[in-house]
Amino acid sequence: MKVEDVICPFCGCLCDDLVVEVEGERVIGVENGCTLAQEKFMGDHRLGHPIRRTGKEWTPVSYDEAIETAARVLLEADRPLLYGWSGTQGEAQSVGVHLAELLGAVIDNTSTVCHGPSIMAIQEVGHPGCTLGQVKNRADLLIYWGCNPIDAHPRHMSRYTTYADGFFLKDAFRDRKVIVVDIRETESSNIADEFIRIDPGGDYEVLSALRAIVRGKGALVPASVSGVSREQLFRVADLCKAARFGAIFFGLGLTMSPGKQKNIRNAIELTEELNRHTKFTISPMRGHWNVYGSNEVFTWISGYPYAVDFARGIAFYNPGETTAVDILKRGECDACLVVASDPGAHFPRDCCAHLASIPTIQIDPHVNATTHLSHLQIPVAVTGIDAEGTAYRMDGVPIRTRSLFPSRYPTDTEILERIYAIVAREKGP
Amino acid sequence: MTELLIRNAYVIDPINDIRGEIMDIPIREGKIVEEVSDRAPVIDAEGYLTLPGGIDSHSHVCGTKVNFGRYMSPEDMRAGRTARKGRMHVTSGYSVPTTFGNSYRYSAMGYTMVLEGAMAPLEARHTHEEFTATPHQDMMANTLFDGNWSIMEAVLDKDVKRAAAVVAWILNAVKGFAIKLTNPGGTEAWGWGEDLAGIHDEVPHFGVTPAEIIGTMIRANELLHLPHSVHLHCNNLGVPGNHRTTLETIALAPDLNPKRQSLYLTHVQFHSYGGTTWRDIDSRSEEVTKAVNAKPQVVMDMGQIMFGRTTTMTADGPMEFKLYMLHHNKWSNHDVELETGSGIIPVYYTRKSLVNCIMWAIGLELALLTKNPWQCILATDNPNGAPFVKYPEIIALLMSKKFREQEGALLDPRTEHHVPLFAIDRELDWYEIAVMTRAAQAKALGIQDLGRGHLAPGALADVAIYPMKTDQLDPATQFQQVIAGFARTRYTIKRGRVVARDGEVVVDGANSTIWVRPKVPPEYDLSRDPEFVKKFEQYYTVRMRNYPVQDTYLPRGICIETEADL
Numbered sequence: 001m002k003v004e005d006v007i008c009p010f011c012g013c014l015c016d017d018l019v020v021e022v023e024g025e026r027v028i029g030v031e032n033g034c035t036l037a038q039e040k041f042m043g044d045h046r047l048g049h050p051i052r053r054t055g056k057e058w059t060p061v062s063y064d065e066a067i068e069t070a071a072r073v074l075l076e077a078d079r080p081l082l083y084g085w086s087g088t089q090g091e092a093q094s095v096g097v098h099l100a101e102l103l104g105a106v107i108d109n110t111s112t113v114c115h116g117p118s119i120m121a122i123q124e125v126g127h128p129g130c131t132l133g134q135v136k137n138r139a140d141l142l143i144y145w146g147c148n149p150i151d152a153h154p155r156h157m158s159r160y161t162t163y164a165d166g167f168f169l170k171d172a173f174r175d176r177k178v179i180v181v182d183i184r185e186t187e188s189s190n191i192a193d194e195f196i197r198i199d200p201g202g203d204y205e206v207l208s209a210l211r212a213i214v215r216g217k218g219a220l221v222p223a224s225v226s227g228v229s230r231e232q233l234f235r236v237a238d239l240c241k242a243a244r245f246g247a248i249f250f251g252l253g254l255t256m257s258p259g260k261q262k263n264i265r266n267a268i269e270l271t272e273e274l275n276r277h278t279k280f281t282i283s284p285m286r287g288h289w290n291v292y293g294s295n296e297v298f299t300w301i302s303g304y305p306y307a308v309d310f311a312r313g314i315a316f317y318n319p320g321e322t323t324a325v326d327i328l329k330r331g332e333c334d335a336c337l338v339v340a341s342d343p344g345a346h347f348p349r350d351c352c353a354h355l356a357s358i359p360t361i362q363i364d365p366h367v368n369a370t371t372h373l374s375h376l377q378i379p380v381a382v383t384g385i386d387a388e389g390t391a392y393r394m395d396g397v398p399i400r401t402r403s404l405f406p407s408r409y410p411t412d413t414e415i416l417e418r419i420y421a422i423v424a425r426e427k428g429p
Numbered sequence: 430m431t432e433l434l435i436r437n438a439y440v441i442d443p444i445n446d447i448r449g450e451i452m453d454i455p456i457r458e459g460k461i462v463e464e465v466s467d468r469a470p471v472i473d474a475e476g477y478l479t480l481p482g483g484i485d486s487h488s489h490v491c492g493t494k495v496n497f498g499r500y501m502s503p504e505d506m507r508a509g510r511t512a513r514k515g516r517m518h519v520t521s522g523y524s525v526p527t528t529f530g531n532s533y534r535y536s537a538m539g540y541t542m543v544l545e546g547a548m549a550p551l552e553a554r555h556t557h558e559e560f561t562a563t564p565h566q567d568m569m570a571n572t573l574f575d576g577n578w579s580i581m582e583a584v585l586d587k588d589v590k591r592a593a594a595v596v597a598w599i600l601n602a603v604k605g606f607a608i609k610l611t612n613p614g615g616t617e618a619w620g621w622g623e624d625l626a627g628i629h630d631e632v633p634h635f636g637v638t639p640a641e642i643i644g645t646m647i648r649a650n651e652l653l654h655l656p657h658s659v660h661l662h663c664n665n666l667g668v669p670g671n672h673r674t675t676l677e678t679i680a681l682a683p684d685l686n687p688k689r690q691s692l693y694l695t696h697v698q699f700h701s702y703g704g705t706t707w708r709d710i711d712s713r714s715e716e717v718t719k720a721v722n723a724k725p726q727v728v729m730d731m732g733q734i735m736f737g738r739t740t741t742m743t744a745d746g747p748m749e750f751k752l753y754m755l756h757h758n759k760w761s762n763h764d765v766e767l768e769t770g771s772g773i774i775p776v777y778y779t780r781k782s783l784v785n786c787i788m789w790a791i792g793l794e795l796a797l798l799t800k801n802p803w804q805c806i807l808a809t810d811n812p813n814g815a816p817f818v819k820y821p822e823i824i825a826l827l828m829s830k831k832f833r834e835q836e837g838a839l840l841d842p843r844t845e846h847h848v849p850l851f852a853i854d855r856e857l858d859w860y861e862i863a864v865m866t867r868a869a870q871a872k873a874l875g876i877q878d879l880g881r882g883h884l885a886p887g888a889l890a891d892v893a894i895y896p897m898k899t900d901q902l903d904p905a906t907q908f909q910q911v912i913a914g915f916a917r918t919r920y921t922i923k924r925g926r927v928v929a930r931d932g933e934v935v936v937d938g939a940n941s942t943i944w945v946r947p948k949v950p951p952e953y954d955l956s957r958d959p960e961f962v963k964k965f966e967q968y969y970t971v972r973m974r975n976y977p978v979q980d981t982y983l984p985r986g987i988c989i990e991t992e993a994d995l
C-alpha cells in the first residue's frame with residue numbers, strides 16, 4: 001500500500017510530500033524523501049519491550065512494571081530532571097510539562113544544546129521571520145550562515161529556497177543569489193554565488209562589519225575582517241541592499257561558536273537594519289523535526305521555551321542555571337527521565353557520568369548511546385511512522401504527522417499519561 | 430441530572446430587556462430552565478449584581494503570534510507568576526499570560542467566552558491546541574483573509590461568489606469562526622516591506638484596493654450567512670490623520686443584515702487620530718462616533734489603552750515595524766505565505782507621553798459619545814491597548830466623571846487641548862455596562878441564538894455574580910468599589926457549573942470551540958477546482974491534504990452550519 005503526502009519526522013524541514021510504501025507493519029519504500037528520511041523510515045533498531053538493568057544484565061519487564069517503576073523513581077527524587085522532547089509529538093510534550101509541574105521538576109528540551117542561544121538573542125531583540133513559503137515565493141537573495149543544509153537539511157534548498165519555483169520567481173535557480181558563510185568549504189558553499197569564508201570565531205566581527213556598512217559607516221571597516229576582505233564585505237552588503245526580499249538562515253555554526261547568543265543578536269540586528277532598505281528575514285535552521293514544537297508547547301503552558309524549573313512551585317527560567325547540562329554538571333539532579341532524545345551521544349562526559357550514576361529512565365523507540373547510561377528503557381511507537389501527532393516545522397507551521405500502520409507499541413503520550421496518573425494519585429490535586 | 434438554583438439574583442439581562450430585577454435562575458444540565466427540583470443545590474446571590482457570562486469579542490490569547498509574544502518576553506513572564514494551587518496550574522505572564530493564566534483571569538472577572546482576534550489559516554492548528562489549554566472559556570477564532578491571494582484574485586475578477594467559496598473552504602478547513610481583515614492589502618504589501626496609505630491604494634502585483642477587498646468580503650460574508658459580520662482592523666492603524674480612512678471605511682458598510690451589523694470595526698481608538706504627525710495629533714472621536722451613530726450597520730469595539738506595560742501584537746506587520754522604529758525595544762515579525770503576516774513589540778504607555786494621553790482619552794470618548802451602547806463594545810484589543818485585567822478600571826472610568834477627572838489631573842496638561850473628553854458629562858449605568866461587556870458581543874457575533882449572552886430559559890447557563898449591590902453603590906463616587914467588584918466575581922458559572930469563586934478557579938474545566946461550516950453547492954467546492962488545487966500545490970509549502978485541521982484538535986467542537994446562497 002502506498003501512502004501519499006506523508007510527513008517526514010526527521011529534520012526541521014518536516015517535508016510533507018513523501019510517498020511511503022507500507023507492507024503490514026513495515027515500510028518497504030520511500031519516495032521523495034532524502035537519504036535521512038529513507039534511513040528513518042526503513043531503519044529498524046527498535047526494542048521489542050521495556051528492559052531494566054540489574055548490575056550488568058538487562059532483563060525484559062512488562063509495560064505496567066516499567067511505568068510503575070518510572071513513576072516511583074520520579075516520586076522519590078528530590079530534584080528530577082525531565083529532558084529531551086524534540087523527537088516526540090506535541091501531545092507528549094504537553095503531558096511532560098504538566099508532569100514536571102506536578103513533580104516540581106526541571107524540564108528542558110534539546111534546544112538547550114542547539115538553538116538555546118538563538119532563543120536568548122530573540123528574547124533580547126526579537127525576531128523578524130516568516131514562513132518558508134514567503135522565502136520560496138519571494139526571496140531573490142539567500143544567505144546560509146554557519147549551516148550546511150545539503151548535509152543536515154537535504155531538501156531545504158529544493159523545497160523552500162534555492163531550487164524551489166516561487167510565485168514571483170519563475171526561474172528560481174537563475175533569479176536567486178545564494179551566499180554561504182562558513183569557516184570551511186562545504187557541499188553548500190560549493191553551489192553558492194558568493195562564499196564568505198571567515199576565520200573560526202570571526203562571525204561576530206563579520207556581522208558587525210556588515211552592519212556598519214549597511215548603516216553607512218563603511219569607512220570604519222578595515223581591509224580585512226576575520227579573514228574576509230573589505231571588498232567582499234562591501235559587495236555582499238550591496239547585494240543585500242539591492243535584493244527585493246532577502247532571507248538569512250543560520251545554524252549551529254553561529255549559535256555554538258564563540259559569541260553564541262551575541263552572534264545571533266548581531267545577525268538579527270543586521271536583519272533589522274536591512275529592513276530599513278528592503279525586506280529581510282532571518283530564520284534558525286532547527287534540527288530535530290519537533291524541537292521547535294517543544295519550545296512552543298513549553299511556552300504556552302509554562303511561559304518559557306526551555307529550561308523550566310518548577311521546584312519553587314512557580315515556573316522559573318534561567319538558562320545557565322536551569323539548563324540540563326548545568327544541572328547535570330553540578331551533579332544536582334537525582335533522577336532523570338529522558339524522552340525522545342539522546343543526551344548520551346551529545347552531552348559532555350561528566351554530565352553523562354552523572355546520568356549513569358542516578359536512576360535514568362529513557363522513553364525511546366530505539367537503543368542509542370543513552371540506553372547504556374540508563375536503568376530502564378521503555379520503547380514506544382514512532383510518531384510519524386506508527387503514531388500520529390502534532391509537530392512544528394522550523395518556521396512555526398504546525399503539521400499533524402500520520403500513522404502508517406497500527407502500532408504494537410504505546411505512544412509516548414500514553415506512557416507519560418500513565419506515569420502522570422500515578423504521580424497525580426500520590427500528590428493529589 | 431445536574432441542577433443548580435441561583436436565588437435572589439439582581440439580574441440585568443439586556444437581550445431579554447431585563448433591567449434589574451430580583452430573580453431566581455434555575456439551571457439543569459448546563460442550561461437555564463423554567464424550574465428545578467427541590468433537591469437542586471442552591472447558591473444564594475444575596476441580591477448581588479448578576480449578569481450573563483462576559484464575552485470578549487476581540488482578544489489575542491491563543492496562537493502563533495500570542496505564543497511568540499510569550500517566547501520573546503521572559504520579563505513579561507516573570508511579572509505574573511502564580512504557583513500551582515488546588516486545581517489551578519502554574520501561570521506566568523502579565524500582558525501575555527500563559528493559556529491557563531488567561532483562562533483563570535478571565536474566569537475571575539466573570540468571562541465565559543472569548544474570541545481570538547486573528548488566526549492565520551496556515552497555522553490554525555496551533556490556535557486550536559492552545560484553545561484546548563484554555564479550559565474555562567468557550568473559544569472562537571477570527572480567520573485572517575486580509576492578504577489572501579485567492580481572495581484578491583476573486584476581488585480582481587469582481588467575483589463575489591468565488592470569494593465566498595474561498596472563505597467557505599478555508600473556514601471549514603481551519604475550523605474558523607469569522608472573516609477577519611487586518612489592514613487588508615497592507616499585509617501583502619508588507620511582503621515587500623511596503624504598506625498602503627489609504628483604502629484606494631493598489632496592492633502591489635494584485636491590482637486590487639482595500640476598499641474593493643472590504644466591499645467584496647462584506648457581500649461574500651452575507652452570501653454565506655455567517656453568524657458574525659466581517660471583522661475589520663482598518664488600514665492605517667496608529668497613523669496621525671487616519672480618521673479619514675476610518676470614515677471612508679464606515680461609509681462602505683451596506684445594509685445587508687436585519688439582525689446585526691454588516692461591518693464590525695475593531696479597536697477603533699487606534700483609528701481615530703487627527704493631525705498629520707505625532708506632534709499635532711488630536712482626537713477625532715467626535716467625527717468617528719457621529720458616523721457610527723448615523724450608521725446602525727456598524728458596530729465597533731473601543732481598543733482602549735491603559736497606562737503601563739503591555740505587548741502589542743497584530744497581523745498588521747508594517748504597523749508593528751513603524752511602531753518599533755519609535756520605541757526601539759525589540760521587534761518580531763512573522764509573515765505567513767499567501768495569507769497574512771504579523772508583528773509583535775512590547776510597549777509602555779506612559780502618562781508622560783502626550784500621544785499616549787490622547788490615545789487614552791479617545792477610547793473613553795468613543796464609548797461615551799456613541800449613543801447606542803450596542804454599537805460600542807468594551808475591549809482593549811487585549812493585550813494591545815492593555816491586558817484585559819484592566820476592564821474593571823475602564824468600566825469605572827465610563828461610570829464616573831469624577832474618576833475621569835481624577836485620572837485626567839495626572840495626565841500631560843496639554844492633553845485637554847487635544848481631546849473633548851473632559852467636556853463630556855455622560856456616566857454610563859449598570860445596564861449600559863452589561864450591554865457593552867456581554868449582550869452587544871453576543872448580538873454582534875451572532876451567537877445569541879446559540880443561547881449565548883443572555884439568561885432566558887434555553888440559554889447556556891453562563892452566569893457571573895458580582896459582589897456588588899447596585900442600590901448601595903454609587904458608581905459616580907464609589908468607583909474603587911466598582912473596580913474591585915468587577916475584578917472578582919463571587920461566582921463564575923460556566924455551563925451550569927461553578928468554575929470560579931472569589932477569584933479562585935475551583936474545577937479543571939473543559940471548554941468548547943465554536944466554528945462555522947458554510948455549505949456550498951458542489952460547483953463552489955474549491956477542493957474540486959483544478960485551478961485552486963494547482964495553485965495550492967505550487968505555492969504553499971504544505972500539501973493541500975495536510976492543511977485542514979483534524980477534528981481531534983476540537984475535542985468539544987460546536988459547529989454552526991450555514992447554507993450559502995451561491
Ligand code: SF4
Nearest residue numbers: 008011014015034155
Ligand atoms: S529534508 Fe528533513 S524533513 Fe525533508 S525528507 Fe529530508 S530529513 Fe525528512
